[in-house]
Amino acid sequence: MRIGELSRITGVDIETIRYYEKLGLMPRPDRSPNGYRSYRPEHLERLSFIRHCRALDVPLTEIGRLLDFVARPAADCGDIDQLIDQQLTRVRARLKSMRALEKQLAALRTRCGRPHDAAACGILQELVAAAQGEACACHGNTSWTIGGRAASR
Amino acid sequence: MRIGELSRITGVDIETIRYYEKLGLMPRPDRSPNGYRSYRPEHLERLSFIRHCRALDVPLTEIGRLLDFVARPAADCGDIDQLIDQQLTRVRARLKSMRALEKQLAALRTRCGRPHDAAACGILQELVAAAQGEACACHGNTSWTIGGRAASR
DNA sequence: GAAAACCATGGAGCGGCTGCAGGGTCAAGC
């Protein structure tokens, strides 16, 4: 099977497949006489495994480690355990901060009712005030300019 | 105030401050005769604003847009509204998928009890099986190798 | 007067792709 077919079946972009090969996550496939990559069912399997792990947000380096475990069935399983634990911890931490973030954004959203000038916009006022309260309770500049415009963008 | 002090007050890395300047988010400060950047309170304010938005996970490009609104108080507020809405939608979508992810990882975690060979590890078995079920119910290879090792990593 | 702390610039690197330039290969239709 050529790379296009593999891509269609798995839903993985062609460039991404080649990228995985370059990283060494996918084994180098045989080549047809014309130089085209020629994949076998095992490649499909392996690519599916990688994508499944990516869907679980496992970094590519750790997927590499998992694949090593798969290759050495006698290895101790504790490391796999730990890897999943780490991932779970990461996800839970991120989840926590995102929940807080959602709350803040939702609160911010309610500050802006119907159309009006930006000068009167509760959202902007809130953002500016929060920033001022955060970093410098010291100098109390409450102007609307926040330090003027940048030179060029 | 020099860049180091600004960095200390705001907790923003020096390199990051210079980066924001390069992007045009921070206005170019005056320079001392020796070439050092010389910041005024407005810069502090503006940097705080940027960081506050970043803490809300607002992308730098959108922070730029917000700063534009701040500079043009007469602009219509609907766009700000929309910007926050978009952000909220993004965050909620991400939250949803992360909750699903946490569930999957937690389930995976319970599959591995005490120490044992990787060959018998429920986590790996689960991952491999899930990947196989996902992409190819068609060829049914259930070997443990997932397409062999890559050439080199 | 030496050492340490501070500042400058420009550029590379991170992860995980994605896109593009500039080519080669192959099958179908005229």
Next chain:
DNA sequence: GCTTGACCCTGCAGCCGCTCCATGGTTTTC
């Protein structure tokens, strides 16, 4: 036989939001 279009190749640049580094100048402290 020739064009069109789909497919494939390699290698390299770009995305985001920083972070780090090399190399060199300046200021402060002991």
